[in-house]
Amino acid sequence: MARIWPIGGGKGGSGKSLFVAGLGSYLAKAGKQTLMVDADLGGANLHTVIGIPHPARTVSAFINRQVHTLEETIIETGHPNLFLISGARDSLEIANLPYAQKLRLLRAIYKLPYQYILLDLGAGASFNTLDFFLLSNSGIFVSTPEPTSIENTYHFVRSAYIRKIRQVLKQKQLCALHRHTDAPCKSPAAFVDMLRQEVPERAGSVEKALNAFRFKLVLNQFRQHDDARLGLQICKVCEKHLGLQMQFLGNIRFDDRVHYAVCQKVSFVDKYPYTQAALDLRAISQTILEMENDQAKARPKEVGASP
Numbered sequence: 001m002a003r004i005w006p007i008g009g010g011k012g013g014s015g016k017s018l019f020v021a022g023l024g025s026y027l028a029k030a031g032k033q034t035l036m037v038d039a040d041l042g043g044a045n046l047h048t049v050i051g052i053p054h055p056a057r058t059v060s061a062f063i064n065r066q067v068h069t070l071e072e073t074i075i076e077t078g079h080p081n082l083f084l085i086s087g088a089r090d091s092l093e094i095a096n097l098p099y100a101q102k103l104r105l106l107r108a109i110y111k112l113p114y115q116y117i118l119l120d121l122g123a124g125a126s127f128n129t130l131d132f133f134l135l136s137n138s139g140i141f142v143s144t145p146e147p148t149s150i151e152n153t154y155h156f157v158r159s160a161y162i163r164k165i166r167q168v169l170k171q172k173q174l175c176a177l178h179r180h181t182d183a184p185c186k187s188p189a190a191f192v193d194m195l196r197q198e199v200p201e202r203a204g205s206v207e208k209a210l211n212a213f214r215f216k217l218v219l220n221q222f223r224q225h226d227d228a229r230l231g232l233q234i235c236k237v238c239e240k241h242l243g244l245q246m247q248f249l250g251n252i253r254f255d256d257r258v259h260y261a262v263c264q265k266v267s268f269v270d271k272y273p274y275t276q277a278a279l280d281l282r283a284i285s286q287t288i289l290e291m292e293n294d295q296a297k298a299r300p301k302e303v304g305a306s307p
């Protein structure tokens with residue numbers, strides 16, 4: 001089964017698509033069968049970032065049932081081992097995806113036969129975006145060092161954990177918690193304590209689901225004057241206030257050539273492989289892959305990840 005890495009973060013323009021393109025390119029060069037899925041509901045543009053201005057097929061064909069399987073929407077990128085499912089052309093149709101359609105798409109992604117699947121998510125923390133993010137426990141957040149971006153990322157993390165609780169608990173059990181109006185806003189540990197008293201039969205499942213999260217953070221568009229300790233500090237804040245462990249993977253330098261590459265509709269890491277930003281992307285990708293290799297042998301089955 002594929003390892004799925006959703007790439008999210010609350011704020012638009014932080015560099016999620018750039019990161020997916022860079023990580024995808026690195027994994028493919030390392031010989032891994034990699035699929036990038038543009039799951040930016042309503043603002044699909046990953047194809048342009050990787051240098052395919054006019055994809056022949058998009059996920060729309062699957063949503064509209066013009067094809068039977070999601071695999072039929074996969075296109076080649078021109079690079080060995082690297083494939084793409086391009087985002088919907090008609091953004092309205094996917095941004096407002098009905099629940100049953102979303103579930104069909106999530107289930108289909110989950111079954112795709114690749115070693116790695118990278119999900120490029122849109123900005124914001126809508127239910128649809130969160131459900132794509134929660135397709136796996138290994139979500140990666142891409143933020144910039146700006147306070148607005150960090151704030152949105154923190155909000156996204158919190159929303160993801162509340163959404164997960166809702167996925168694990170049944171409606172009846174959620175109603176039992178209604179008199180605790182701030183219930184899901186407590187830290188995961190405090191929330192599980194409360195569950196033990198109110199709905200003891202589900203406390204274990206919720207705790208297991210929350211403990212299975214393996215979130216990671218990347219800071220992009222990092223400038224010289226920015227504080228190099230910021231990433232670690234953000235992870236500590238998440239741990240302190242949400243009780244969730246988050247691992248900092250590193251900074252990616254700001255480089256005007258990212259803008260040039262996007263304007264030329266070419267892949268940044270292919271066009272400018274020896275810039276500091278491309279080297280940062282490579283180093284982070286390498287770290288992720290090494291961590292994966294280390295964990296692969298000991299990894300337990302992901303809790304509640306199957307949609």
Ligand SMILES: Nc1ncnc2c1ncn2[C@@H]1O[C@H](COP(=O)(O)OP(=O)(O)OP(=O)(O)O)[C@@H](O)[C@H]1O
Nearest residue numbers: 012013014015016017018123221253254255258259
């Ligand atoms: N490291 C960087 N250095 C300089 N500019 C960057 C860098 N990363 C991203 N950018 C700029 O930010 C723009 C947005 O990047 P990208 O499309 O990857 O963000 P995004 O998070 O996917 O946005 P959206 O939320 O709209 O999907 C790029 O087109 C580029 O101009």
Ligand SMILES: [Mg+2]
Nearest residue numbers: 016017040121
């Ligand atoms: Mg994007």
